[in-house]
Amino acid sequence: EIPLKYGANRLGKRSDAAMKKFRDNRLGAFIHWGLYAIPGGEWNGKMYNGAAEWLKSWAKVPADEWLRLMDQWNPEKFNAKVWAKMARKMGVKYVKITTKHHEGFCLWPSKYSNYTVAQTPYKKDILGELVKAYNDEGIDVHFYFSVMDWSHPDYRYDIKSKDDEVAFARFLEFTDNQLKELATRYPTVKDFWFDGTWDASIKKNGWWTAHAEQMLKDLLPGVTINSRLRADDYGKRHFDSNGHLMGDYESGYERRLPDPVKDLKVTRWDWEACMTLPENQWGYHKDWSLSYVKTPLEVLERIVHAVSMGGNMVVNFGPQADGDFRREEKEMADAIGKWMQQYGECIYGCDYAGWDKQPWGYYTHKGKEVYMIVFNPPYSKHLVVKTPKGTKILKATVTNGKEVAVTETARNEYNVDMPAKAPEGPFVIKLQIEENVSSADKYRDALT
Numbered sequence: 001e002i003p004l005k006y007g008a009n010r011l012g013k014r015s016d017a018a019m020k021k022f023r024d025n026r027l028g029a030f031i032h033w034g035l036y037a038i039p040g041g042e043w044n045g046k047m048y049n050g051a052a053e054w055l056k057s058w059a060k061v062p063a064d065e066w067l068r069l070m071d072q073w074n075p076e077k078f079n080a081k082v083w084a085k086m087a088r089k090m091g092v093k094y095v096k097i098t099t100k101h102h103e104g105f106c107l108w109p110s111k112y113s114n115y116t117v118a119q120t121p122y123k124k125d126i127l128g129e130l131v132k133a134y135n136d137e138g139i140d141v142h143f144y145f146s147v148m149d150w151s152h153p154d155y156r157y158d159i160k161s162k163d164d165e166v167a168f169a170r171f172l173e174f175t176d177n178q179l180k181e182l183a184t185r186y187p188t189v190k191d192f193w194f195d196g197t198w199d200a201s202i203k204k205n206g207w208w209t210a211h212a213e214q215m216l217k218d219l220l221p222g223v224t225i226n227s228r229l230r231a232d233d234y235g236k237r238h239f240d241s242n243g244h245l246m247g248d249y250e251s252g253y254e255r256r257l258p259d260p261v262k263d264l265k266v267t268r269w270d271w272e273a274c275m276t277l278p279e280n281q282w283g284y285h286k287d288w289s290l291s292y293v294k295t296p297l298e299v300l301e302r303i304v305h306a307v308s309m310g311g312n313m314v315v316n317f318g319p320q321a322d323g324d325f326r327r328e329e330k331e332m333a334d335a336i337g338k339w340m341q342q343y344g345e346c347i348y349g350c351d352y353a354g355w356d357k358q359p360w361g362y363y364t365h366k367g368k369e370v371y372m373i374v375f376n377p378p379y380s381k382h383l384v385v386k387t388p389k390g391t392k393i394l395k396a397t398v399t400n401g402k403e404v405a406v407t408e409t410a411r412n413e414y415n416v417d418m419p420a421k422a423p424e425g426p427f428v429i430k431l432q433i434e435e436n437v438s439s440a441d442k443y444r445d446a447l448t
């Protein structure tokens, strides 16, 4: 292995209680809320179809002009308690909030910046209100933090001169100050999800990324940090030059998921995916007709797919400038919540089952049970299940407790019957299993 000063601090998954809670939570929500919600993808009468939170970039708006949007920041419909109730009804166990996105506007009254809620007509500490409201509903709060900051004169995309070096050193100190401020003002925060860390300037300062992780862990024992923050001695990101995951969980699955057959390597580490409802809108965009918007069923399948491969899924919401949510997002939260209410036991605290993927859907695993989440019921009315060597299925029950027949069809192969009255949408069959069963079987492999 290559000796590294700023590579992975640990091999393998974290096994402490805080990481177990992160993992067992499984389903989270993202909140992308900032000045970008005001223009909602439109600038000077022109609609841009790129990500709305990047509008400053698409429309080439100078920072001082963009930040004047602060004069209009006054979300009169904002009610943190209403947001927290919506999250609880959706069945999310944690919410990741954009404390500061690339634009540099802070949802908390940072004393290190003039671009914060304190300098807007709203004045109050939005982040503080949200942390309290979510925590009061038993929901963990995670902080999204963009290192890249378009409002700060010392930010650099690359380090090409001594001047760049001096300016960027000031910028990293500013960033440290904001991170310490967030960790001390909001000590119930459970995770920092770093973004905007892909530029050469960060890759050339791998030391700082290791320092930032350690600084937060010293301030908040148990806090989790995403892999996207980290760059090693050679600028390698997420995984160091020896191929070891840095940070506590892999965070590269943004608007994409690992293949359930070809990418089983991801089950070796913790990971968290995040997704948008349109093809690529995190912040509020006024025109969602510009790209395909996923249905609740398509969102649900992504949630189950992630958990079936030992990952978390974070579903994004981009609140309106007035502090209310658009109809599509309220309906999504409601639909997912209804399903989680009935079938959440196959998600919360569940992990990769290690069984061969079948066309009818996904497996998750918890304790002595394996869950079958059926998305594609077969014409045969039998769900084919292949168990690992030495594993037998003892019983199969649908969520309402009714048993369905299980017929052994070959060595480690079974037909699990579809319930007589197949539920309307995706449903769950719970399998009671027995492992490490050694029995001479009656099957004989063909001679070919």
Ligand SMILES: C[C@@H]1N[C@@H](C(=O)NCc2ccccc2)[C@H](O)[C@@H]1O
Pocket: 032, 051, 053, 054, 195, 196, 254, 274, 280, 282
């Ligand atoms: C979680 C997402 N990551 C941020 C991001 O910059 N992603 C890369 C990207 C680059 C260009 C256009 C859209 C997205 C997006 O703005 C979201 O915050």
